[in-house]
Amino acid sequence: MKAAITPEGIICEALRCKNALYEGAFPLHVFPTQLANIVRATNECLNFPVDYIASSLCFTISVCAGNLFAAKVKEGWTERPILYVALIGRPGTNKSHPLSFALQPLFNYDNQMAVLHKTRWAEYEQAMSLTKKEREEQGMDGIAEEPVQKKFVISDITPECLAFVHDGNKRGICLYADELASWFKNFNRYSKGSEEQFWLSVFSGKPIIFDRKGMKRSISVKHSFISVIGTIQKGILKELAKGDRNHNGFLDRILFVLPENLDKQYWNKKELDAHISHDWQKITQKLIDREYSVDESGNPISKEIRFESTAMQLLMEWQHENTDLCNQELDEQLGGIYSKLEIYAIRFCLILQIIRWACDESGLDFIDETSVRGAIELIAYFRKTAQRVQGIIHESYSLEGMPTDNIKLYRALPDDFETAEGIEVAATFGMSPDSFKRFLKDNKERLFENYKHGKYRKITSL
Template sequence: MEEKSITPEGIINQAMGMNMAFTGAEFPVEIFPSKIQRIIHEVYECQSYPIDYTAASILTAIAAGIGNTHLIQMKQGWVESAILFVALVGRPGANKSHPLSFAMKPFINFDYQQNLEFGKLYAKYEQEISMSKKERLDAGVQEFPQEPIRKRFLVSDITPEGLSYIHAQNRRGLCLWSDEISAWFKNFNRYNNGSEEQFWLSVFSAKPVISDRKNAKSSVFITRPFIPVIGTIQKNILNDLAKGDRSSNGFIDRILFVMPQIQRKARWNDKDTPDNLESEWHSLMSRLINLDCSFDENGEIQPSIVTLSDEAYRLLLEWQHQNADQCDILSSDTLMGIYCKLEVYIIRFCLVIQMSRWLCGECGKDQVDVESVRRAILLTEYFKQTATRVQNQINESSLSSQQQSVVRLLPELFTTAEGIEIAAEQGMKERAFKEFLSKNTGNLFRKEKHGEYRKV
């Protein structure tokens, strides 16, 4: 890959990134502009919010703020939006929810104010609708009053039917914020046996959504849905994600997992959060929230198309070729699915990162430059590692106690003969161990050479 040029911005970001590394953070915080890095660092220092969770929440918040206002064009006819499905994984008490609330606070404030405004407009609408035609004429109001629309960014526990209806009123997009994301996928198909999971698979790909509502004269038709998802999940229930068809239809491959390896219980301290920190974050997000949107005569949003510079496109192409080379030698279909979905995500990351740099006044937003692609590569490699770790966690949790003991006792690098001996000590016969080893090569183990394996 190309050697990265030295810039003042790069030096600042590298210094900030090194500082983060000493805190045990794995998330590549240097993908963000220095202003956002400072916010992440300050809430860690003062509130003990884990850096990985705060950074991922901020990334998702920026994506939600972009909505359908901007799309990135990879090729003619191939555009991607900033839709992300993110899960913050950790044990109970790992302080996952607070960073998420901090990142989403600008949307909460916006939605609250819009709800107050909607209440006033709806009261006026009810008053006008109760008037006779003559009374409306005398009062100078519309002959046929229009029901007001509530503008919003956030939704929580909601059915696809209800979500489609709200989305139709908010074409720019919505964000599903589920504090316990397990409630999101556990509720799939709770009211029917058909389509909720398929609905979300379509949303991820921004395919048109058609919803036929009961007692409605017309269907809800959303030409380009935009609904990113974020929430928290405990490590011990990760296995629920792989139940049903979710592991075979690619659903789980679409989730970006944030799971720090080191999870220490937060310690209280006497450092106060700077007074301007929250307002600085709100100010940045307000710039996104207040972005002007153009609409056509049918009320459809007309997004701005962000292209890639020639240099950025070449670097992205180079990364994809390297990723494809890795896919060619993978023995695990599970990892293959993850690597393939990340080829979609890296394009979306380019858009989110470019827009975050624009928010902070570091660049324009009409074209993705090579610096944003470099940062997107860093972020993609991070999610590649966390996805592999989550898959291993799921695989291990589905093992018998005997198999778990064998995996735990195996050294990082072992021969077949050594594995047979360790398995025998746990009461597992040679043939059973060899079958277990063969079945899990590519998931729990990687074959280094003939007769030699490494634990993943």
């Protein structure tokens, strides 16, 4: 029996096709209409890859939310929307511009606060130049402490300096590194492993306490909130996995954004409507301007948002499936990544609920089923990109030291091929059939799996 054709069905199918055209692998349809339109417009007019701009917008919302919100899974278990994000692509694939566009509202806020801080600092210095009696006479006796500059975005600073900034911005901050390599390459600047351990700790929102000799004052942040975002080239991924980072859980904490199509795009003559940037500023401003209470130490009191019963049931069903995947996965690194994705699933549930509230499509009383379904789709995307990244890293190690021609041949081969097909590809590189067969034999189990007589599968592929 054929399904009845209805107007609603036609509209839904049209929207599904439209989403598929724009988003590719990234599930853009999980975003509210207003945010999805920003992604589509910047993709059409500015050639922003959907994956890059969508992930960057999502990241910015999470930073605006900061410590103001927490998803409450159960008593004693809450998650704040902390994200570590890496946009991957070769030079010229338009990674930096989408990120800058997404972060612009935070830059605007920081610039405004910098001007205000300059004024307040001048007032503070003037007050400190006076005696106590003179300050009282001039009505400046209330200026007793150094003014603290409010900001959201920081770049390339040590944990000590970062903690100092965070202490004055307990709502939350983010580390923005246009070249993410500058972040992790400096981990051992002063003491081996200390900075890496710092980032492992703040990923979970653990307290920051610094009380060292020579510091102006001790630093105490009850709930740390430091998200990280930046760009990285494919060739640098191997550096990111160096040392223990592919084994101690550090790499598991990074969400990799890797579009399927990384071809450089032609310029076009389409102009971006002014309302697009205005809409984005308005969405983020709703969060930035949200009032909140603080405790006696100045730490924000988070609004804890529970899950609706049906939403929690859906999330638990997904967690059971994910647990089975973890237990079945033979690759230890992938197993660790799948496990960390459970934490990110909760965080994305919260982020999507906040995004939908900021776009006037939902409330903040509970995390509902729509946000959970969207989070599950986002996690499916990041699971796939994690698998691809691990493949790139493993390939880098497997191909290390091989002649350039052999590397090119390996990359030209299909993921699955028969010996005859491989011989044809090898011929284009000037390699004889006997030499190719020897190449297969020498690299069996290292680069190729001989899963059936005369049939091979690349062990690591992009």
